[in-house]
Amino acid sequence: MLGKRICVGWNRLLLGLPLVILITHMLSVKELHQQTNLGDVHKEKPKKFDHLILGPAAGEGLPDRLQCQGIKALNKIHFGMSRNNSRSIDPVAFVTVFTIYNSTVESRPVDLVTVGNISYNKVKRSLAILNVFINFIQVNMPQSKVIILTDPASELPLQKDMVTIKPIQGEYSRDKLMLQRIRSYIAFLETRLEKLSQKQEQFTHFIFTDSDIAVIDDLGQIFIDYPNFDLALTFRNNKEQPLNSGFIAVRGTAEGIQRGKAFLQEVLKVYSSKFMKASRMLGDQLALAWVVRSNPNFNVRRFSRREAFLDKIGGASVLFLPCSSYNWTPPEGAGQFHGMPLDVKVVHFKGSRKRLMLESWNFFSSSSDLSDTLCLILKSGRTKYDF
Numbered sequence: 001m002l003g004k005r006i007c008v009g010w011n012r013l014l015l016g017l018p019l020v021i022l023i024t025h026m027l028s029v030k031e032l033h034q035q036t037n038l039g040d041v042h043k044e045k046p047k048k049f050d051h052l053i054l055g056p057a058a059g060e061g062l063p064d065r066l067q068c069q070g071i072k073a074l075n076k077i078h079f080g081m082s083r084n085n086s087r088s089i090d091p092v093a094f095v096t097v098f099t100i101y102n103s104t105v106e107s108r109p110v111d112l113v114t115v116g117n118i119s120y121n122k123v124k125r126s127l128a129i130l131n132v133f134i135n136f137i138q139v140n141m142p143q144s145k146v147i148i149l150t151d152p153a154s155e156l157p158l159q160k161d162m163v164t165i166k167p168i169q170g171e172y173s174r175d176k177l178m179l180q181r182i183r184s185y186i187a188f189l190e191t192r193l194e195k196l197s198q199k200q201e202q203f204t205h206f207i208f209t210d211s212d213i214a215v216i217d218d219l220g221q222i223f224i225d226y227p228n229f230d231l232a233l234t235f236r237n238n239k240e241q242p243l244n245s246g247f248i249a250v251r252g253t254a255e256g257i258q259r260g261k262a263f264l265q266e267v268l269k270v271y272s273s274k275f276m277k278a279s280r281m282l283g284d285q286l287a288l289a290w291v292v293r294s295n296p297n298f299n300v301r302r303f304s305r306r307e308a309f310l311d312k313i314g315g316a317s318v319l320f321l322p323c324s325s326y327n328w329t330p331p332e333g334a335g336q337f338h339g340m341p342l343d344v345k346v347v348h349f350k351g352s353r354k355r356l357m358l359e360s361w362n363f364f365s366s367s368s369d370l371s372d373t374l375c376l377i378l379k380s381g382r383t384k385y386d387f
Helices: 002-044 122-140 174-197 221-225 254-274 283-293 300-304 354-367 370-380
Strands: 092-097 113-115 118-120 145-150 163-167 205-209 213-215 231-235 243-250 309-313 316-322 346-348
Touching (some): 092 122, 118 122, 122 145, 122 354, 174 283, 243 283, 243 346, 254 283, 254 316, 354 370
Parallel strands (some): 092 145, 092 205, 231 316
Antiparallel strands (some): 205 243, 309 316
16 A cells, blocks of 8 residues: 555656756746846947047058058048149039937936037037038038028028028928938929029039038049039948948039939839838938849949949939948948048948047047048047947
């Protein structure tokens, strides 16, 4: 009888053992999952610095790349001939879309960011970037106008010579801003066509850009060196996003403006029908690539070379310019990991590089040496900042 009871007890123990093992395993998996999630949280929130961090300069020893010792340039950037006014060029105007969010909300002390001797809240940060954008243009292309397309509800406290604020009706919410940007470009070009037909304004070429770029050479040379394009885009060796929408040039003739407008209308159509899920970011770049690749004769392998080229897209003659010269980005994008080319003309401070844009202007203002300023950008560009 005793032996039977012992046997029954062992049977119950054996039957319960798999359940204990299963519960232990589930608890271990849950703990591991929690630890993994904690790790992901840490990965998603990398530390951002409130001061510049100098690192090694990419491209050391490579020919035709900026070489730096500290923040002193050992060689110099090749500036175009037009910078020295050796050739006459047609007027060029820069056009950007800019609006203010939460302008009536007072920032908390934790929201304040200090660069140099100035502290900025969220609204003032955006305005500071816009001011530096204008400053670089006025130094390196002093005859060029800046046109700011904005929401009529925005009141921009901006008063500068050669700067025009042009309100355009539309949807300027954060989620729709990239879509609205294309619509604003199209509306602006339509207005320009009308004024040209009425001979109300002088002939002008246009360069549409993001407001977080620094123009460091005279871009009017593009319209001289490449006299047959209607529209210019910048490209990089990136399979999914080969075109960057932060730089679009349009020739100022009636034909150039008409064809540029038609091209952007096609991009808007594709954007609205295929890429609305990416309307907050990247949708415009995906739509640009779609329109270009839809041309059956287009050779996408040309994006892997650092050479400008012309192609016919729809009814427009499109000039493709390498990002490494006309849209150079620290630290990601064309050119960074091979250094800064000596023919760089535009630096794009996209992403978390806005502090670097302000710091570089402050440095340039005190040194007046553009090549040294580019060394500062090159050596600071791999770090994420708080601005």
